C-alpha cells in the first residue's frame with residue numbers, strides 16, 4: 364500500500380465519501396513515505412518470495428515530482444520487483460512513463476469510466492476532455508507498459524446511447540491490451556447513491572452489489588439484462604470492426620442463442636487480442 368484514499372472526489376467513488384467524512388480532520392488522503400514503502404516491500408519480498416507487486420495507490424502519478432523521483436531512484440536499486448499501477452489520464456506524461464519504465468513498471472490501469480464529456484463532468488465530477496484521455500493513451504502506446512482501460516456502465520440516468528459514447532471513446536484509444544467494463548453500484552456515502560435514491564432507482568436500505576456482475580438499480584430505460592448483455596459484449600464492441608456490430612448485438616441477448624454467439628465471439632477475441 365503506497366497511498367490511502369485519493370486526492371480526487373469522483374461522485375460514484377468511495378473516496379468521495381471518505382474525503383467528506385474526514386474534511387474537518389485534515390482530509391483522508393495520505394501518502395506513505397518512500398523510505399517506509401521501500402523497507403516494507405523489501406521485507407515482504409524476502410519473507411514471501413514476491414515476484415510481482417500491485418502497488419496500491421488510487422492515482423499513483425498524482426503526487427509530487429520529488430516523491431516520484433525518490434521512488435524511481437530507490438525502488439530499482441532496493442526492491443527490483445516488476446509492478447503494476449493505477450493512474451488518472453491527466454497525470455500521464457512522457458517523462459513519467461520513461462521514469463516508470465526505468466523502475467520496472469510492467470503495466471498500468473487507467474480510469475476512462477465514461478465517454479461523454481458532459482455526463483462525466485456533471486454526474487461523475489471527472490473534469491477532463493476526451494482529447495486529454497486520448498492523448499494520455501497515445502503516450503502510453505509509445506511506452507513498453509501493458510495498458511488496461513477501466514470503464515463503468517449503468518450509472519444513474521445513463522442511457523444505451525451514452526454507453527455507446529464510452530465504447531466509441533475506447534475505440535479511439537491506441538494500444539489497450541485490457542478493455543475492462545464494470546457495472547455501476549451505489550455505495551453508501553457517495554453522492555451518486557443519493558441521486559439514485561432521489562430518482563427512485565434503489566431503496567434507501569439497499570446494499571450495493573458486486574461491480575463485476577451485478578447492477579441493483581431499477582431504471583426503466585435500461586434493464587438489468589440489457590446492462591449485463593452490454594457489459595459482456597463491451598470489449599467486443601471496442602475491438603471488433605463495426606461491420607461485426609450486428610452480430611455482437613445478438614450476443615448481448617441472455618438466451619441460449621445469444622450465449623452461443625457470445626461464446627464464439629469471445630473465443631475469437633481471446634485468440635486475437637489476449638495472446
Ligand code: SF4
Nearest residue numbers: 369371373376378421
Ligand atoms: S480518481 Fe479514481 S480513486 Fe480517485 S476518486 Fe476518482 S474514481 Fe475514486
